[in-house]
Amino acid sequence: MIDTSRALLLIAVMSAVTMLLRFLPFVLFSKSTPKPILYLGEVLPYSIMAMLVVYCLRNTSVLETPHGLPEAVSVAVVILLHKWKHSTLLSILGGTLCYMLFVQVIL
Amino acid sequence: MNKKTVKYALLASLPVMAGYIVLGIGFGILLYDKGYSFWWAILMSVVIYAGSMQYVGVGLLSGGASLISTAIMTLMVNARHLFYGISMVEKYRDTGTAKPYLIYALTDETYSLVCDPQLPDGVDRKKYYILVSLMDQSYWVFGSFLGGFLGSALKFNSQGIDFAMTALFVVIFVEQWEKASHHIPAVLGLALSLICLLIFGPDRFLIPAMLCIPAGLFLLKGKIVEEKNCEGGTKE
Structure with a gap:
């Protein structure tokens, strides 16, 4: 364990950089939002959500067993449940249980 | 409230x-x-x-x-x-x-x-x-x-x-897909993220993906606006 003041300093650095990233766009565009940014603001959410899904699944190994099967099946369960009932909670619960079943029991 | x-x-x-x-x-x-x-x-x-x-x-x-x-x-x-x-x-x-x-x-x-x-x-x-x-x-x-x-x-x-978080993002992706009048941004985000993941690996793909996505969105701006207008109904 490192000493307390050093730990506090590291936490302060993590906090400062995180907040810099969160506040920067708002500071830069505080007066008015330039047109390209308006356009990005409109279309980015769709791209980002796809990027986040990939980010969550980034460590899935397709080449080694089980070849990403738990992830693929569970994502499919989420999509199908959602298409069927449109209940966010049900879709998330169903998909997560399916995934846990896979990694704890089946494999 | x-x-x-x-x-x-x-x-x-x-x-x-x-x-x-x-x-x-x-x-x-x-x-x-x-x-x-x-x-x-x-x-x-x-x-x-x-x-x-x-x-x-x-x-x-x-x-x-x-x-x-x-x-x-x-x-x-x-x-x-x-x-x-x-x-x-x-x-x-x-x-x-x-x-x-x-x-x-x-x-x-x-x-x-x-x-x-x-x-x-x-x-x-x-x-x-x-x-x-x-x-x-x-x-x-x-x-x-x-x-x-x-x-x-x-x-x-x-x-x-922890799959709950993945599931949450998948659900939001599906919801956005159903509401959106344009699907190019979603497909583009998915494709470019996957390509960057393949090239740069899980620990390093995010930054390249973040550079490619806006570039792609600007390149395809004409098409995206066109697709949006064709389908007619945006909610904005």
Whole structure:
């Protein structure tokens, strides 16, 4: 364990950089939002959500067993449940249980 | 504060509650195992408040990383937050005194709930932003406290439960897909992220993906606007 003041300093650095990233766009565009940014603001959410899904699944190994099967099946369960009932909670619960079943029991 | 807004925000944040409490507990336990009490967990969840970064932070703390490498690591892991800011600049413009808090609390999960909400009539948009942000953070802080407080006494077989976050993003992706009048941004985001993942690997794909996506969106701007106009009905 490192000493307390050093730990506090590291936490302060993590906090400062995180907040810099969160506040920067708002500071830069505080007066008015330039047109390209308006356009990005409109279309980015769709791209980002796809990027986040990939980010969550980034460590899935397709080449080694089980070849990403738990992830693929569970994502499919989420999509199908959602298409069927449109209940966010049900879709998330169903998909997560399916995934846990896979990694704890089946494999 | 009207009841309908509170109820709606609470319902919207339920999936995040499940994910954040579990992931928060995991973080608290991890930190406890490295010799840091629950006060440290609470401190980090308040001043950093970024899920995956805090997990990385446990490693940095226990390994005694340098200030520079901590700063660079944080920059890499959290660079995606720039995107959230860019797409919320307009929506948060009129939020008044709550604005600094809203920006501070803009995590992946909170962003996913505020980026494109189709709020029913009678739900106050600004209050919805504030409530969802506050609720999400209280789940996260509570979870990390619990993990640090109970320490290793709280070991149930939670393997795989972190899939809840993936599932949340998949659900939002599906919802956006159904509402959107243009599908190019979603497909582009998916394709470019996958390509970058294949080329750069899981630890390094995010930054290249973040550079490619806006570039692709600008390149295809004509097509995206055209697709949108063809289908006619946007909700804006």
